[in-house]
Amino acid sequence: MSKHRIIAFLTALAAVVGLAILIPMASPAAAATCASPWNSASVYTGGMAASYNSHNWQAKWWTQGETPGAADVWADEGACGGSSGGSGGTTGGGSTCSYPAWAAGHNYVTGDIVKYTNGGYYIATHDNPGYDPTISTWFWSPYTCSGSGGTTGGTTGGGGGTGGFVVSEAQFNQMFPSRNSFYTYSGLTAALSAYPAFATTGSDTVKKQEAAAFLANVSHETGGLVYITEIDKSGNYCASEPYGCPAGTYSYYGRGPIQLSWNFNYKAAGDSLGIDLLDNPGLVETDPAVAWKTGLWYWDTQTGPGTMTGHNAMVNGAGFGETIRSINGSIECNGGNPAEVQDRVSKYQSYAAILGVPTGSNLSC
Known part of the structure; x- marks a missing residue:
């Protein structure tokens, strides 16, 4: 007679004669440690984790304010218990990570975690053949030992609306006193996790110079953060x-x-961010975090008519003039429209002064 039939027979016999039969049960596996609690105000990208109702949940793609269990964007990772902290490299209640260094050309699968050269940790959100973790959140997302995204290990400023950004809210408001309410400071800081190298690379001076350069170009493009869309849509x-x-x-x-x-820029930006902007371009004018992310996408990944990205121009010492070239150099640079160039330069000088840093050289193009 099989083991299961013997147990069933003994159980039935016990019911007849009033005996208690103690049947050994398999020991349940220890519940997983809970990730950081889900926060409705936080932005999560594909692969990030959060705990909710004693379960761990993993975001399938970009989400904000969608409750785990009630929205298809979240995958249930099972019950969790104990202190928040996540697994893999977390010791005790601390936040010490221990993951291999990222290697260019190495094949990574979704869920792999690496330590990048900037000291931060990243989790693969899609299989990839060793793409640079700071290039695209379609393939990588910032990772902390709690598994909740953000940045660690010397990288600051990408914490999705938490402190650390080199521009304070007061300074932001000083830069844009007449801005449209759509362009929120919280929307900007929520977008920082998409490109964690922005305003976190190099010395404190370089970080502030990059932030000032980005915001100066943004100010020029939008009339001081007044316009959400261009005036002529014809x-x-x-x-x-x-x-x-x-x-x-x-x-x-x-x-x-x-x-x-x-359309090609909406497609490329959407692919990079894990958001379908080709079919839903209106997200850029209705979601502040998405809007700021598209700005950072261009700044960090696109050379435009120039030879380098705005990010690389500032962190590698090429100067503010090269950021103008990467954004609108074919029209404005080399004498094309000196008044437009000067407006960008003037805004950069003003913002650098607000942040208390020198402008550096090579201001014009």
Whole structure:
């Protein structure tokens, strides 16, 4: 007779004669340690974890304010218990990570965690052949020992709305006294986790110079953060691409702090951020965090008509002039429109002064 049949027989016999049969039960596995509690105000990107109702949950893609268990964006990772802290490299109640160094060209699968050269940790949100973790949140997201995203190990400022950004809210308000209420400081800080190298690379002076340079260009593009979309929307912003323009021929006009334009830029920015902007370009004018993320996407990853990104121009000492070239150099630089260039330079000088840092050289293009 099999083991299971013997147990069933003894249980039935016990019920008849009134005996208690103690049947050995398998010891339940220890509950997983809970990740940091879910916060409705925090931004989570694919692969980030949070705990809610004694369960760990993993974000499938970008989300904010969508309750775990009530929204399809969250995957239930099972019950958890004990102190918040996550697994893999966390010792006791501290936050010491122990993960291998990232290696270019190494094949990574979703869930792999690495230590990058900037001292921060990143988790693979999609399989990739060793892409740089600071290039795209489609393939990587910042990771802390609590598994909740953000930055660690010497990287500051990308904490999704928490402290650490080199520009305070008071300084931000001083820079943009007449800004549209859409462009919130919290939206900006929530977007920082998408590109954690922004304003966190180099010395404190370089970090502030980069922030000032980005915000100066943003100010020029939006009239001091007044305009959410461009005024003239009559142009054809649909280039001939295999994916076409599913949201409509004229739906890819300039939006957001860098005035993201054209279907191919919406497609590329959306792919990088893990958000479908090709089908939903309106997100850039309705979600402050998404709007700021598209600005940071361009700043950190696109060279435009220049030879380097705005981020690289500032952290590698090329100067503010090269950031102008990367954004609108084909029209403004080399004498094309000196008044526009000077407006950008003047704003940069003003913002650098507010942050208490020198401007550096090579201001013009």
